[in-house]
Amino acid sequence: MLWGIDSHSMPYSLWQLIWRPGYFIGEYISGHKQVSYPPVKMLFLVAVFYAIAKQLLGINSNLFLDQLVMQGENLEAFNIAIEWMNKNPGWAMLSMSILMTIPTWFIFRFSPTHTQHTLPEGVFIQLFMSTLMLMVIFASKYFGLFILFVPIYYFIAYRQLFGYSRWGTIWRLLLCFGVWIWTVIVFASIAVIYTMMDDFIPMLVSMTEITFYILAIIAIHILIGYWISKRKYKRRLNK
Numbered sequence: 001m002l003w004g005i006d007s008h009s010m011p012y013s014l015w016q017l018i019w020r021p022g023y024f025i026g027e028y029i030s031g032h033k034q035v036s037y038p039p040v041k042m043l044f045l046v047a048v049f050y051a052i053a054k055q056l057l058g059i060n061s062n063l064f065l066d067q068l069v070m071q072g073e074n075l076e077a078f079n080i081a082i083e084w085m086n087k088n089p090g091w092a093m094l095s096m097s098i099l100m101t102i103p104t105w106f107i108f109r110f111s112p113t114h115t116q117h118t119l120p121e122g123v124f125i126q127l128f129m130s131t132l133m134l135m136v137i138f139a140s141k142y143f144g145l146f147i148l149f150v151p152i153y154y155f156i157a158y159r160q161l162f163g164y165s166r167w168g169t170i171w172r173l174l175l176c177f178g179v180w181i182w183t184v185i186v187f188a189s190i191a192v193i194y195t196m197m198d199d200f201i202p203m204l205v206s207m208t209e210i211t212f213y214i215l216a217i218i219a220i221h222i223l224i225g226y227w228i229s230k231r232k233y234k235r236r237l238n239k
Contacts, residue, residue, distance in 0.1 A: 014135070021157035097129050132153055151173075
């Protein structure tokens with residue numbers, strides 16, 4: 001109990017998520033559901049609060065992407081995406097968290113703690129991370145440098161949750177972020193090709209080629225992390 005707040009309440013859960021994110025998430029996916037307010041409901045309420053506060057307080061959403069606005073008619077799709085991310089940082093971070101589910105499941109599944117965690121557990125991990133990221137983004141509207149806590153919190157949470165060393169957590173997270181970046185590039189490239197080309201067949205061929213190459217890169221990211229992590233896991237078992 002914290003300051004008279006019940007351990008199952010939303011304020012307590014949010015505080016634990018801020019103060020000890022990885023340990024808190026780990027307790028939940030280990031079966032101790034009573035430690036947390038329901039994560040889906042918590043994410044929904046935080047998102048609603050964020051949207052209301054944004055309107056009432058006149059918060060100007062900005063993910064420091066204004067400098068990326070590109071010149072040229074053919075790059076309109078990129079500019080639309082950048083504008084959408086600026087106006088909807090909450091949804092942008094939620095999308096990022098969802099895209100982190102699969103690479104996290106593969107790359108961190110042989111961790112010292114929570115070994116072989118399931119895909120549904122991975123979904124719950126990202127629900128908690130989405131809630132945490134929304135709070136960080138909200139704080140960054142008043143204290144701009146708080147946006148730097150996005151990668152910092154991912155590092156803290158993943159290290160506490162999976163039990164790897166600093167470097168072991170960092171390189172695995174970089175692979176996960178790489179998957180997210182390449183996935184975004186897939187959708188952005190398809191949108192750009194769609195705006196550039198009028199002929200359906202050449203457009204479809206170009207989209208297919210780009211999607212194939214980038215998905216191959218994504219698969220390589222995941223397989224590298226999976227293979228190295230599995231080998232290290234077997235070495236730990238043989239010691």
